[in-house]
Amino acid sequence: MATKLTIDDIARLAGVSKATVSRAMNGKPDVDPATRERILSIVEKEGFKPSATAVGLAGRSHLISVLIPSMASETYIFDILRGVADVVTEAGYELVLYSVNENAQDNNRNTVIDRILTSKLSAALLAILPGQLGGHIAQLYKPDFPIVMIDDSEPPSDKMPWVGVRNSEGARKAVFHLYSLGHRRIAHVTGPLQRLCSRERLEGYRSALADLGLEYDPALVVSGEFSAPSGHAAALPLFNLPADQRPTAIFAANDFMAYGIIDAAHSYHLRIPEDIALIGFDDTSSSVHMQPSLTTVRQPFYELGQTGCQLLFSLLEQSRSGRFQAYGKSFSSFATMHAKDFKQVAAMPAHIYLDTELMVRKSCGADLPVR
Amino acid sequence: MATKLTIDDIARLAGVSKATVSRAMNGKPDVDPATRERILSIVEKEGFKPSATAVGLAGRSHLISVLIPSMASETYIFDILRGVADVVTEAGYELVLYSVNENAQDNNRNTVIDRILTSKLSAALLAILPGQLGGHIAQLYKPDFPIVMIDDSEPPSDKMPWVGVRNSEGARKAVFHLYSLGHRRIAHVTGPLQRLCSRERLEGYRSALADLGLEYDPALVVSGEFSAPSGHAAALPLFNLPADQRPTAIFAANDFMAYGIIDAAHSYHLRIPEDIALIGFDDTSSSVHMQPSLTTVRQPFYELGQTGCQLLFSLLEQSRSGRFQAYGKSFSSFATMHAKDFKQVAAMPAHIYLDTELMVRKSCGADLPVR
DNA sequence: TTGTACGCGTTATCAT
DNA sequence: ATGATAACGCGTACAA
Numbered sequence: 097m098a099t100k101l102t103i104d105d106i107a108r109l110a111g112v113s114k115a116t117v118s119r120a121m122n123g124k125p126d127v128d129p130a131t132r133e134r135i136l137s138i139v140e141k142e143g144f145k146p147s148a149t150a151v152g153l154a155g156r157s158h159l160i161s162v163l164i165p166s167m168a169s170e171t172y173i174f175d176i177l178r179g180v181a182d183v184v185t186e187a188g189y190e191l192v193l194y195s196v197n198e199n200a201q202d203n204n205r206n207t208v209i210d211r212i213l214t215s216k217l218s219a220a221l222l223a224i225l226p227g228q229l230g231g232h233i234a235q236l237y238k239p240d241f242p243i244v245m246i247d248d249s250e251p252p253s254d255k256m257p258w259v260g261v262r263n264s265e266g267a268r269k270a271v272f273h274l275y276s277l278g279h280r281r282i283a284h285v286t287g288p289l290q291r292l293c294s295r296e297r298l299e300g301y302r303s304a305l306a307d308l309g310l311e312y313d314p315a316l317v318v319s320g321e322f323s324a325p326s327g328h329a330a331a332l333p334l335f336n337l338p339a340d341q342r343p344t345a346i347f348a349a350n351d352f353m354a355y356g357i358i359d360a361a362h363s364y365h366l367r368i369p370e371d372i373a374l375i376g377f378d379d380t381s382s383s384v385h386m387q388p389s390l391t392t393v394r395q396p397f398y399e400l401g402q403t404g405c406q407l408l409f410s411l412l413e414q415s416r417s418g419r420f421q422a423y424g425k426s427f428s429s430f431a432t433m434h435a436k437d438f439k440q441v442a443a444m445p446a447h448i449y450l451d452t453e454l455m456v457r458k459s460c461g462a463d464l465p466v467r
Numbered sequence: 468m469a470t471k472l473t474i475d476d477i478a479r480l481a482g483v484s485k486a487t488v489s490r491a492m493n494g495k496p497d498v499d500p501a502t503r504e505r506i507l508s509i510v511e512k513e514g515f516k517p518s519a520t521a522v523g524l525a526g527r528s529h530l531i532s533v534l535i536p537s538m539a540s541e542t543y544i545f546d547i548l549r550g551v552a553d554v555v556t557e558a559g560y561e562l563v564l565y566s567v568n569e570n571a572q573d574n575n576r577n578t579v580i581d582r583i584l585t586s587k588l589s590a591a592l593l594a595i596l597p598g599q600l601g602g603h604i605a606q607l608y609k610p611d612f613p614i615v616m617i618d619d620s621e622p623p624s625d626k627m628p629w630v631g632v633r634n635s636e637g638a639r640k641a642v643f644h645l646y647s648l649g650h651r652r653i654a655h656v657t658g659p660l661q662r663l664c665s666r667e668r669l670e671g672y673r674s675a676l677a678d679l680g681l682e683y684d685p686a687l688v689v690s691g692e693f694s695a696p697s698g699h700a701a702a703l704p705l706f707n708l709p710a711d712q713r714p715t716a717i718f719a720a721n722d723f724m725a726y727g728i729i730d731a732a733h734s735y736h737l738r739i740p741e742d743i744a745l746i747g748f749d750d751t752s753s754s755v756h757m758q759p760s761l762t763t764v765r766q767p768f769y770e771l772g773q774t775g776c777q778l779l780f781s782l783l784e785q786s787r788s789g790r791f792q793a794y795g796k797s798f799s800s801f802a803t804m805h806a807k808d809f810k811q812v813a814a815m816p817a818h819i820y821l822d823t824e825l826m827v828r829k830s831c832g833a834d835l836p837v838r
Numbered sequence: 839t840t841g842t843a844c845g846c847g848t849t850a851t852c853a854t
Numbered sequence: 855a856t857g858a859t860a861a862c863g864c865g866t867a868c869a870a
Contacts, residue, residue: 154848155848851859
């Protein structure tokens with residue numbers, strides 16, 4: 097059924113005014129418990145859901161805008177998005193998706209962002225914009241419109257709430273693991289160094305070498321572009337080194353470059369992992385299917401989305417003054433989350449770092465005898 | 468800037484009433500050209516954008532709801548979504564994303580769908596729901612709320628608008644190609660047969676065999692579940708056949724199963740493509756990176772999303788009575804699309820089939836001498 | 839051709 | 855504790 101039931105209908109059925117119905121549903125304190133109970137049961141029984149548009153017009157939007165890069169071949173965006181979507185849905189909110197063309201001029205970008213701000217459609221913004229795109233969001237910081245950034249962009253300012261991954265730690269896990277397997281000449285193929293995550297992984301690689309007492313050899317560090325072809329290209333100078341200077345292991349700054357390295361190894365008749373051990377970064381969904389299956393540093397993309405979204409809700413909670421109640425029992429899931437998590441959520445720090453996990457598979461040669 | 472500019476402000480600046488502003492912006496016929504020009508230029512100059520919420524409340528929602536499965540490990544959903552997002556954005560609409568849990572009870576599903584319908588937030592619905600999920604959408608057909616389904620679900624009724632792929636033709640391309648390379652014992656690993664796309668691919672396989680004068684051998688047809696492990700498992704009975712009955716080529720109903728088959732071949736010390744040629748289906752983004760790179764039947768996922776969305780807009784166009792104009796020059800992109808494409812778009816058929824494309828790579832052995 | 843007035847569903851404010 | 859009323863911003867009959 098579910099037709100054009102309005103708040104007036106409920107008010108009439110309950111014999112009260114619509115104001116009271118609204119109060120009851122939003123958990124305002126000043127409602128007689130008996131009245132509230134009666135109203136909520138009618139709401140429940142009739143299956144009344146407030147019109148999202150009307151709520152929005154009245155300044156209580158239940159929409160969250162989410163920005164993603166449109167060209168993203170990088171499939172992990174989807175995993176982040178799923179995390180976001182699940183939390184948004186759980187909270188009884190809706191998700192409005194905008195895709196931003198990375199190649200477009202600033203103009204285009206700002207158009208989208210303008211639209212989000214001026215349409216006043218949504219209550220907050222979650223930006224999943226890797227690389228340079230993110231910087232442009234920084235200016236948007238307004239006290240009444242919560243924004244959270246997810247991903248590897250540099251936190252543009254101390255004020256901008258931000259969720260990311262401990263890239264440096266992740267890189268260290270990879271290098272330590274290779275060391276434990278007996279490797280001493282460990283190469284690194286970096287990502288584009290204008291991106292913070294690339295620099296952090298490089299930094300982790302270097303600090304791990306230092307901690308292990310290994311010398312940093314510039315000949316063993318090649319930079320790529322996060323794509324498979326660039327990984328292939330980056331592998332060539334390493335493979336062309338004299339056998340006694342050639343690395344016995346490579347840590348690639350992402351999985352796609354590792355794919356390219358596998359391909360290059362084939363051309364050179366080098367076996368992975370017997371001749372060269374390999375570890376990637378990301379745990380892209382296909383990495384487990386590669387031949388050999390790719391050992392990699394897993395980023396918790398789904399959790400990244402969840403966490404970013406929770407942070408956003410906590411900011412929303414702060415900007416609205418402590419309301420945010422559940423819509424009767426029909427939204428009990430949100431009520432639960434609220435009761436359980438909110439005190440601590442409301443105290444969430446502005447910058448959150450999540451941990452990576454080393455996924456040990458075949459390409460690192462963990463099941464081979466230590467060299 | 469872009470602040471709280473309302474239609475009243477524009478009206479005041481133009482010295483007319485808000486009604487006239489509204490008419491001018493929506494391309495209503497009964498506005499003096501000079502007045503319209505003046506109003507639009509002011510709109511342009513001030514950068515006025517109507518509040519999306521208010522527009523929605525007034526019954527002119529610019530939101531499109533999109534349903535996707537939440538558990539989708541299947542990354543192609545994201546490609547479809549990008550196609551949808553780009554068309555939606557191009558049209559000056561916004562996209563509201565809902566993820567549906569496949570495993571949840573009907574209850575859960577209907578909750579989401581109910582929310583979409585009763586919140587009256589969006590003007591139309593695009594459902595990207597593979598498999599069984601799709602069936603539930605069928606009942607939703609209402610004349611005033613356009614719905615389009617994308618994907619492999621069976622078109623639930625003649626009335627339900629639907630966009631899909633020519634699965635049978637795609638399968639035929641694979642089999643014909645293998646035949647041209649000299650293969651005569653061609654096996655097929657099917658998807659789950661309760662899904663229409665699996666049955667269609669099987670049907671294409673059989674019809675191609677028939678056309679080529681090859682006998683259909685039930686021993687060469689094994690069913691899988693669209694996952695890599697199921698592909699691995701399905702390969703075993705084929706590899707265990709006596710050498711003279713063993714297939715020389717396998718056509719897998721999707722790429723993930725092909726990955727499993729590659730893995731199984733390793734265990735059996737069978738080389739791909741030298742001993743067994745392999746073709747998959749989908750062109751999942753990682754297939755090009757496999758070792759060997761996977762020859763596969765490409766589905767145009769991005770285009771699927773675009774087309775589905777265009778179909779949806781054409782239905783929207785039908786249900787609103789011939790309006791749908793551009794918002795002055797700021798939305799010129801949509802105006803362009805409108806002028807260029809709409810006549811034909813408005814005549815789009817309810818069911819649309821897109822073509823597949825055979826991507827020839829290494830795994831089929833196309834660069835080997837014909838057997 | 840243009841203006842007036844109402845409706846959409848909710849929340850805030852001020853009364854009671 | 856509850857009610858009445860005024861926004862919120864736009865589209866659109868209906869009137870002029």
